[in-house]
Amino acid sequence: MGLRYGTGAEVLRDLDFRLAAGGFYFLTGPSGAGKTSLLKLLYLAQRPTRGRIRLFGEELSEAPREALPGFRRRIGVVFQDFRLIRHLSAFDNVALPLRIAGRSEAEVDASVREMLDWVGLADRSGARPPTLSGGEQQRVAIARAVIGRPELLVADEPTGNVDAEMASRLLRLFEALNGLGTTVVVATHDINLIASQPRAELMRLDGGTMVDPTGVLKNPPRSRAIAP
Amino acid sequence: MKLVGGMPGEGNLLPAQKVHGPTTAVIAIMTFAMLLVAAAGLALTDAAGVVAKGVESRFVIELPAGIAGELPKVLAAVRSAPGVQSATPVPETEMRSTLESWLGSAAAAGDLPIPALVTVELKPGFNPTQLQARIAQTVPGATTVTETAELGPLLRSLHTLQWLAFSLVTLIAVATSAAVVLAARGALDTHRFTIEIMHGIGATDRQVTRLFERKIATDALIGAVAGGLAAAIGLLLVGGAGAAFAGELTGAAPLGQLDLLILAIMPILVVVLAILVARWAILKALRETL
Numbered sequence: 164m165g166l167r168y169g170t171g172a173e174v175l176r177d178l179d180f181r182l183a184a185g186g187f188y189f190l191t192g193p194s195g196a197g198k199t200s201l202l203k204l205l206y207l208a209q210r211p212t213r214g215r216i217r218l219f220g221e222e223l224s225e226a227p228r229e230a231l232p233g234f235r236r237r238i239g240v241v242f243q244d245f246r247l248i249r250h251l252s253a254f255d256n257v258a259l260p261l262r263i264a265g266r267s268e269a270e271v272d273a274s275v276r277e278m279l280d281w282v283g284l285a286d287r288s289g290a291r292p293p294t295l296s297g298g299e300q301q302r303v304a305i306a307r308a309v310i311g312r313p314e315l316l317v318a319d320e321p322t323g324n325v326d327a328e329m330a331s332r333l334l335r336l337f338e339a340l341n342g343l344g345t346t347v348v349v350a351t352h353d354i355n356l357i358a359s360q361p362r363a364e365l366m367r368l369d370g371g372t373m374v375d376p377t378g379v380l381k382n383p384p385r386s387r388a389i390a391p
Numbered sequence: 392m393k394l395v396g397g398m399p400g401e402g403n404l405l406p407a408q409k410v411h412g413p414t415t416a417v418i419a420i421m422t423f424a425m426l427l428v429a430a431a432g433l434a435l436t437d438a439a440g441v442v443a444k445g446v447e448s449r450f451v452i453e454l455p456a457g458i459a460g461e462l463p464k465v466l467a468a469v470r471s472a473p474g475v476q477s478a479t480p481v482p483e484t485e486m487r488s489t490l491e492s493w494l495g496s497a498a499a500a501g502d503l504p505i506p507a508l509v510t511v512e513l514k515p516g517f518n519p520t521q522l523q524a525r526i527a528q529t530v531p532g533a534t535t536v537t538e539t540a541e542l543g544p545l546l547r548s549l550h551t552l553q554w555l556a557f558s559l560v561t562l563i564a565v566a567t568s569a570a571v572v573l574a575a576r577g578a579l580d581t582h583r584f585t586i587e588i589m590h591g592i593g594a595t596d597r598q599v600t601r602l603f604e605r606k607i608a609t610d611a612l613i614g615a616v617a618g619g620l621a622a623a624i625g626l627l628l629v630g631g632a633g634a635a636f637a638g639e640l641t642g643a644a645p646l647g648q649l650d651l652l653i654l655a656i657m658p659i660l661v662v663v664l665a666i667l668v669a670r671w672a673i674l675k676a677l678r679e680t681l
Contacts, residue, residue, distance in 0.1 A: 208591060210681065228681060229595075236593030246588050251404070263594045307592075 164214025164224075166200055173212070174200045175371045182348065184314075187341045189357050190350040192368035198350040199243065199319055201368060205348060206240045206317045207231050219314065236264055239313035239345075241321045245304040247292040253279065253303045254288040260311040278306045281336065283329070297324035305333055309340055316340060318349045322356055334359060404585060404602050414574040414607065415614040421567040422618025422661050423625070425560055426654055430626050432556025433650040439549035442542060448476070448513045450537045452526055456504030461530045465509060468529040474517030481508040567661060568668045571607060575672040578603050586677075596677045603673050604666055611665035615658035626654075 166175040175197045182188060190198050203209040204216060207223065215224045219237060226234075239260075247256050254275055261271045279285050282302040292300050301324045308316060316337065322330035334356060341347045351357065357365065367374055452469070454461055462480060469478040486505055497503060513519055523535045579586065586599055626646075646654075 206591065208681065228678070231681070232590075232593045232595045234593075235591065238593075240591055246584075246591075248404070248585050248588060259589070260592045263589065263592055263598060 164204070164211040164216060166197075166204060166209060167212050173371060175204070175211075175368075178214075178373055180366070180373060182346055184346055185341065185344050186346050187338075187360060187363040188346075188348045188366055189360070189363050190348055190366045190368065191352065191357065196368040197371040198368055200371075202240075202317050202319050202348070202350055205315070206238050207235055236260070236311065237314045239308035239311060239316040241301075241305050241308045241316075241318035243319040243323070245292070245300045247300055247303055247307075249292050252289050252291055253284055253295065253299075256292070256303055257306045257310055260307060264311060274310055275306075278310050279303075282306045283332075298326065298329060301325050302329065302333070305336070309336060312340070312343065313345055316345050316347045318347070318351075320351055320353075321349060322351065322353055327355075330356060331359070404589075412610070414570065414610045415617075417570045417574075418567060418611050418614025418661065418665060419618035419621070421563050421570070422615045422658050423621045425563045425567075425661070426619060426622035426657055427625060428556050428559045428563065429657060430622075430646060430650070430654055432553055432560065433653065434646055435549050435553040435556060437647060437650065439546060439553060442549065443546055444515075446538045446542050446546070448515065448517070448519075450511055450519055450523070450535050452509040452511060453534045453536060454507040454509075454530065455532060456506050458530060458532050459505070459507035461533070462507040462509070465507075465526060465530050465533060468525060469509065469511055469522065472522050472525060474514050475522070476512040476514045477510075478512075479510045481510060483507075564661075564664060568664060571611070571665045571668045572672040574610070575603060575607060575669045576676060578606065579673060579676050590680070596674055599677060600670055600673045604670055607669040608662065608666050611662045615661045615665075618661075619658035622654075 164175070164178050165173045167173045178201070190201065192198055200209070204211060205218075207218075210216075211224055215222060217223065219234060221234070223231070223234060248259070251259075257278055258271045258275045261274060266274075276285065276288070279288050282305060284299060284302055284306070287295065287299060290299075292303070295303065301321065305318070305321055308318065318337070321337075322333060325333065330353070337347050337349065338360070349356070349363075357363070452465060454465065466478055466480065469475055483505055486508065487499055487503075490503075490505075491499065494503070511519075511522070513522070519535070519537065526533050526535060582602075585602075589599055
């Protein structure tokens with residue numbers, strides 16, 4: 164598949180790969196390589212301009228837009244810039260996916276409190292994002308992404324604003340979700356994070372194409388770049 | 392049809408407003424103008440109805456001075472005819488008094504020939520043509536004068552004004568809809584970030600639309616109530632003086648109970664219109680995104 168914005172050059176080209184259900188993947192590559200664009204395709208914020216995307220067993224490249232919310236609810240996303248709603252409390256931000264999915268308020272309340280406790284923000288549930296530190300906002304964003312037990316978790320630099328201890332805790336959260344069957348895709352530059360998860364597969368993007376030019380990447384991805 | 396509703400906690404997804412913005416003011420002004428114009432239109436409709444009814448059911452029999460003595464014969468013939476509500480002779484003193492305005496004291500002179508006049512009022516639905524023929528047969532020389540010719544232009548003017556008023560109401564409704572569309576688009580731009588997040592998390596277009604419907608419904612409700620109250624005060628003030636004038640002109644109250652009911656419903660219709668237009672505009676805008 165390929166992706167271009169407007170009439171510009173393709174930012175992703177000739178990508179052809181398969182993610183195994185329940186797999187754990189790191190996506191790496193230099194800035195501007197197309198990592199965020201690829202994640203956007205995965206969490207259905209973009210359609211490929213050519214080629215096809217098959218997700219959850221369904222061909223979604225040309226699926227009617229009315230069908231997309233149902234699939235998006237099965238995906239958790241951690242955005243690089245957190246994307247928290249500024250005027251909502253941490254509690255309400257984390258509760259959003261459950262409320263959109265129509266869960267009862269009792270269920271929402273219990274789940275959100277448990278999740279905020281897990282990410283160490285139980286005492287900050289009423290705080291609004293502008294009053295939270297970068298790391299705290301990151302944790303709220305992660306809590307929001309995982310609270311609905313998604314089948315696919317897509318995270319863009321999820322540990323960029325947290326200390327090593329919190330990064331380790333978050334990775335354990337991702338592993339726990341992965342253990343429950345969630346497919347995890349983490350875009351990161353963090354070598355330590357990659358090294359701490361030896362079972363994970365590695366995908367490397369460069370210039371919009373999946374590459375492994377050095378051949379030294381551990382766990383080479385089950386993906387391949389197709390020569391144009 | 393559910394106009395406004397939605398998921399729990401959605402009320403705070405858009406920031407709360409302490410002061411309601413221009414949409415509320417525009418809807419208040421539009422409701423105010425719409426109610427005043429509609430009230431004028433309804434009053435004109437009623438007035439036209441009363442005038443038309445009078446024209447259709449009333450005419451005057453005129454007996455020239457030479458045959459004025461035949462008045463009892465004419466009265467007997469008319470009163471015995473079917474469909475006659477009343478037949479009232481105009482007193483000679485009243486006619487002389489009227490003529491005095493133009494002729495001065497000469498009008499009181501006994502040698503001034505005065506015709507005899509009879510005002511005839513028919514029961515609703517009766518056609519005067521048959522009765523007019525019977526009068527001409529009973530007293531040759533007697534003539535009947537209907538008010539249709541004299542009041543025809545007035546009636547046409549009333550009908551034109553009435554349609555003009557209702558056209559204005561329609562135009563104001565269209566302008567209100569346009570203002571709501573602009574407000575909805577502005578709200579979408581302002582809250583695009585929240586919408587993108589909600590869409591990304593799996594919110595449907597209907598869920599996103601409901602957020603804005605709730606806000607626009609609140610604005611429209613406040614505006615419609617304010618505009619409606621202002622219009623009610625205006626109608627009471629203007630209507631007090633106007634009612635007396637209209638009553639004298641047409642013999643009826645300017646606004647009936649049905650008219651008042653229609654006017655009371657109009658602010659509610661403005662709110663419903665605002666919600667439906669906002670829903671359409673927002674869904675249309677959302678469909679242009681993924």
